[in-house]
Amino acid sequence: MVKFADRIQPCDNGLSDIFAYANDPALISFAAGYPNNHLFPQNELQTAFNASLTDSASLQYSSAAGLKSLRAKIAAHISDTKRTFNADQILLTQGAQQGLDLTAKLLVNPGDGVVVEAPTYLGALSAFDAYQPTYYEVSLQDDGMDLSVLQKTLMTHSVKFIYTIPDFQNPTGSTLSLAKRHALLQLAERYDVIILEDSPYRDLRFSGDSLPSLASLDTTDHVISLGSFSKILSPGLRLGWLVAAPQFLQPLTELKLGNDVQSSTLVMNAIDQYLTEHDINTHIAKMNRAYVVKMNTMLNALDRYLPATVSFTKPTGGFFIYLTLPAEIDANQLLKQVILPEAKVAYVPSGSLFPVSHQANGIRLNFTNLDNDTIESGVKRLGKILTAVLRQPKYAKL
Amino acid sequence: MVKFADRIQPCDNGLSDIFAYANDPALISFAAGYPNNHLFPQNELQTAFNASLTDSASLQYSSAAGLKSLRAKIAAHISDTKRTFNADQILLTQGAQQGLDLTAKLLVNPGDGVVVEAPTYLGALSAFDAYQPTYYEVSLQDDGMDLSVLQKTLMTHSVKFIYTIPDFQNPTGSTLSLAKRHALLQLAERYDVIILEDSPYRDLRFSGDSLPSLASLDTTDHVISLGSFSKILSPGLRLGWLVAAPQFLQPLTELKLGNDVQSSTLVMNAIDQYLTEHDINTHIAKMNRAYVVKMNTMLNALDRYLPATVSFTKPTGGFFIYLTLPAEIDANQLLKQVILPEAKVAYVPSGSLFPVSHQANGIRLNFTNLDNDTIESGVKRLGKILTAVLRQPKYAKL
Known part of the structure; x- marks a missing residue:
């Protein structure tokens, strides 16, 4: 065998x-x-797929980075008062899940340290496991990770990235406070560690005001940030996105080519069409x-x-x-x-x-x-x- | 940095x-x-997507292995006089490309031997590279790999798998002869090495009779075989398949979960719908x-x-x-x-x-x-x- x-x-x-x-x-x-x-939004998506399929280009190969006009719309969607994003900072992925795989693939040699919230998302562990990291758990409080535990970990261990779900965490539902977002970024900068921000639930806020994403607060290129249409539009389409600085985005795009060449041209075109015709908010x-x-x-x-x-x-x-x-x-x-x-x-x-x-x-x-x-x-x-x-x-x- | x-x-x-x-x-x-x-077949696919989008389940999560009725249709398509395949032997993938990534991920530790045809498909190398194999080249003749070179390699080096594109090879267009198919399988069995058969062009035969696939000739579970809708239907849909024995298929499905959870439910449903309504041959x-x-x-x-x-x-x-x-x-x-x-x-x-x-x-x-x-x-x-x-x-x- x-x-x-x-x-x-x-x-x-x-x-x-x-x-x-x-x-x-x-x-x-x-x-x-x-x-x-x-x-x-089943009827609206039906209309969007219909429209996209009037162009044979929707059935052809396109690009590893993904449809630029859709990336521009995602950039606008994730921009806030702190930071304006643009299409060139974004790679389209098969759900946020592929972003977890690609980021670990980019950064992790066997044995390298990865910090996770405890408890964390099972699917992230199954993505990371393939690269054989050494995990360090950081316990969660009502306002997110216990940063004193995190700091102790960063002081005593070599860590490649800190994996966090800052908004309505899976599985606890907790949200990282603004003060802790700033403090977390400071720690990442001080110890030169990447923060992998995974935020598929970010838009599903039922009360209170949205907090700026870690990506929007990041001024030193220490954040790789993941989003997805799975929870706000449809998981059956399998489309998400990854936001990163060029020094990360370029090799991540090469890895995406090796993983699956590109995301579906048709799905990208249809979502772009949907977002042109409808206000997703x-x-x-x-x-x-x-x-x-x-x-x-x-x-x-x-x-x-x-x-x-x-x-x-x-x-x-x-x-x-x-x-x-x-x-x-x-x-x-x-x-x-x-x-x-x-x-x-x-x-x-x-x-x-x-x-x-x-x-x-x-x-x-x-x-x-x-x-x-x-x-x-x-x-x-x-x-x-x-x-x-x-x-x-x-x-x-x- | x-x-x-x-x-x-x-x-x-x-x-x-x-x-x-x-x-x-x-x-x-x-x-x-x-x-x-x-x-x-743009109009036919438009009709198929339309029909699939009348069911909200097309927009939901489904399964990592992929839609069973589509797997059954693929099994029928790849069955021949030598062997009948069934749905449970198939995993749906993001094009055949994802099958290349998953197979290397399953088998290759850094330094492990991988045999490739020389020249070979660039995208396969970019998938395999991530797992840091040691490559061994086997030169191509008009009827496929030079098996005496292959045998020498297998005798002197430890090899995990032999990567071959047996039908209308990329880039040479050459096809592995029937005699060499049998001989290749014998070598794989003797040296207990996997054959990774990648055959996206298989159906695009312009003259002569189709040769049995390596998967259909395999009686000892030494072949993992990849196919794709990219060249026979549309590459913009990003759907392919992987055929393997259960001892490989189960961990490959776990790896697929970690890579991107599953393929698009909508795309799987629509292709299934297309194949119900039309004879792809x-x-x-x-x-x-x-x-x-x-x-x-x-x-x-x-x-x-x-x-x-x-x-x-x-x-x-x-x-x-x-x-x-x-x-x-x-x-x-x-x-x-x-x-x-x-x-x-x-x-x-x-x-x-x-x-x-x-x-x-x-x-x-x-x-x-x-x-x-x-x-x-x-x-x-x-x-x-x-x-x-x-x-x-x-x-x-x-």
Whole structure:
């Protein structure tokens, strides 16, 4: 049998058990991170694809960097009072996910340090793992990473980049405060470390004012920033973007060529067409009005049904709420042995979201792709079984 | 300045000079490998995208492996009298290019041996380079790789995979004979080495009978095989496929998840819809009728205008014809210094297509995306200047 490369490791992220129940009509799944099917601008996209397909060039190769007029529109969308971006600072990618792969590919030799928030996005770890980094976890507070822990890490270890989801973090929903954004940039500059900013949920703010992105505050070329149409338009199109200074963008574009030549000309043309005809911010505002109701339905139900020993985050946007169980509980074992078979509720257990400590007592819940009644019923079922379980000392061993 | 990973090397593939002339209306470019814009089934694809966009599921996430009904149709398309494939043996990818990246990612540690045909496809080298292989070149004969050279390499070096384009090879147009297909598989089995079969041009046969693919002849799970809709339907859609045994397909699918989560649900649904409504073989036959005329136009013009010291291949399909100049000529220097500025003709020079020997006296010409008159004029200009150049001893130093 041919030997695989060292980067290939057997993986068990605790999600395969959920698939065994996927076809059970009684299952209520809070596990996936899907936008709501009913909120896609389906007719508008149909019109845009139709228009794009009147030009045969949409079916031809185009360029690795991606359609320039679309990059210009993205640049305008991400510009703010702090900084104006332009098309030449942007590379189009297959969702933000490809930006994670390309950035790690650009920077990481086996053993190089990568700082991640703890917990963090599972898909980022699966992108980074291929380059065999040494992970350092930095715990999260209500206003983002604990920067004293970060500084200690940067002082004592060689780190290539700091991976952060500053807006409505996956899985906790927390947002990095403005003060911490400035402090984080100062640390990156002082220790000459890249910040990889991943912000697919940035526009999904339900209250308060948007904070400037790390990219817009960066004056020393220390930020590579990722965005995506997946959460604000459609994940089925697979289009995202990467913003970086030229010294990074040029080799990242070469890596994109090697990965998959370029993104789909048709998809790029159709999204460009959609953005010409429609104000995406109007669409985003409509989504946010629906999502905030779902989030509040979930928060109210958690308040009502969860036992007092389980705490949960209260985000102001995004896709997720994060529950913390008593420290001795393993949410993955609990899911497999009790919650899936008895309560027919699914969630993402936290163990695989902490690449070093594997803290197992966390639960990620998604609220965007279920109707309000289902959210209420699912949380009720989850709360009931957690209440029962946490009363019984034997579950402390799960 | 943050240090890049060791895999990032400065690259000069000799193609950047062509871009300086790209906007010159007098330029005739045989450099790109584009299918013909006029041959896309544009209306049929428009109808297919329209139909797919009546279902909001086309805009949602689906699966890393890709749409099962499309995988089943691909399996039927690639099945032959030797072997019947099924959907579960297939992973959908971003063009065949992503299959090159994923396979190297699965198998190659820095320094591991990779055998390539000499010359080979530049994009494959740019995919493989990221995993820092040691390349071994195997020279090409009219009927494919020189297997005695290959055997010597396998006897004396540790090799992870043999990369081959068996049908209408890029850049030479040569096709691996049936006898050599069997012999190659025997070598792969004997030395327990993977064959990476890359066959995007397979269906573009202008005469003779199709030979069984290496995948269809493989009885010992030694072949990973790549195909693509890019050359038979549209490269702007970015959809290809990878065929492999389960022990490879499962980790390759995990790598695909980390690379970009999945291919576009919409694009997969629309191609599936197109294949339901239309016989792609009828479309392919129509393309082949147009391409064979273009190829013969080019071959006839080469016969007429090239000096006798320049030889060229005579393919029976595909996209390319390969010219061999006298050994002392550097086709890249010649392109930059004489042919682009004076004759306004572009081609791909061979230096970067040989990763070890950098043999510089070859030229790749594409014939698919130009009309017949332009092919004739371009070859005439190329022949005229090559005749002049090769008469002058000073060009021997180029």
